[in-house]
Amino acid sequence: MDTEEPGDPRRTIELLWGVPGPPRRGPKPKLSVEHVVAAGVRVADADGLDAVTMRRIADELGVATMSLYTYVPGREELLELMLDHAHGELPGELPEGWRAGLAAVAEDLWRLYHRHPWLLEIRVGRPTLGPHTFAKYERELAAMDELDLDDVQLDAIVSLLNGLVAGAARGSVDATRAARRSGMTDVDWWNRSAPVLAEIPAADPAHFPRASRVGTTAGQTYGGSSDPEHHFRFGLGRILDGIGKLAGA
Amino acid sequence: MDTEEPGDPRRTIELLWGVPGPPRRGPKPKLSVEHVVAAGVRVADADGLDAVTMRRIADELGVATMSLYTYVPGREELLELMLDHAHGELPGELPEGWRAGLAAVAEDLWRLYHRHPWLLEIRVGRPTLGPHTFAKYERELAAMDELDLDDVQLDAIVSLLNGLVAGAARGSVDATRAARRSGMTDVDWWNRSAPVLAEIPAADPAHFPRASRVGTTAGQTYGGSSDPEHHFRFGLGRILDGIGKLAGA
DNA sequence: GAAAACTCTGTACTGCGTACAAGGAGCGAA
């Protein structure tokens, strides 16, 4: 493993693609990048991204904390590797037809985000240039092969769909996370909050007529609050309609 | 200020709405919740959300760190107050017509996110029950007064639009943030990354034909990478078309 | 006045990422 400063794009890309590097001289490494990444994913799945600390991962692997820095430049790069690794779980196949294809792309990502909610918390500044992230992009574009759209439009549609899924999944996942952290379900929380709100004159429903009506309806239709899954399916339908109109298909 | 444990919904709601509370006995407070929130916003605008530490805000206000806990239960609640405070900057008026109305809602939020990029980093588990966030929701719904949609649909559309703006703005803001933190522009970064990628056989463009073509085109059309602002406008157009079809308008 | 209630402050605890230097393992050259 080269000795580059952290934040170096070269090093990160080589790690993402598993570039072997020159033969080394010292003792055999006990671990590999893959081990570290896998441990990171394991911890994140079990206890969330906040639990992914260098100490915790080292414990998991039975090594000292600082050993991890042999395999990975730092925590940030590790998260990027975990992200690309998770993208590798996405399928490669696509159903027939652009509409079914894009829907599958969105649904698969939706499921991935629910299998690994921590993916939504990772903030990568630049796009991830890893193999599985590339494959993901390739598949998203392949779903639109039959559509007569230019490259800029294709790119924008991919971005739009990814944004939809991430946004909706965030809603779904944040609720679960908040429930776990506070020990209150959504309903519990609302039952505690509503009476407080009712005591505040400025929060009178008359001041927010539409908001209180729609909020109440949405809350009653589903379990106490809005339903991110319904939002996702609804949004997907609208977006696909919009794309259909654009492409004349 | 009541002595409630942090995480208590009652306390947070009262802070959001500025509920005065019972008369106090001790010395006059030097500050107020508003001072603390304003200082938080000031710091976040200047140096990002990571710079919003209790110590930094206390310094800003010329008090000891622990004094802040007199006004605010903890950092998490402070961020929620900052969020609602920022929502207060959104206008109340709406242009005529549902399409222009929804577009204005989206554009205003887009601008707000660029004025206060840290808003996108705040993770509130539950919806914020503050006055300005209520007003925001009310306005978003008011833009659709003329449409014949049920409450669940209205709620889903609001969520869809907010997701679009947040997603696109995140792209825009993350790029700026990454550039500032790394001292590399997008172009610098790409110029450093591309040659590395070219050395890797598995990353050959032939393996990702669509991705490399579209990626290249998108990169050439704008300054080195995709353009979040274009993505935003494009996505908005598609979504509004989809809503138009749904509402038969 | 005395006591209670409240604000303010300094200190300290835990936990984070990671810089640094020392110890030990394995390979190449003599």
Next chain:
DNA sequence: TTCGCTCCTTGTACGCAGTACAGAGTTTTC
């Protein structure tokens, strides 16, 4: 074989985070 370079591994330590806690000082209430 043995020396020495290279590299993996480790413990310690630094700076910074949020905030618990206890003491000091200020204002109101009885």
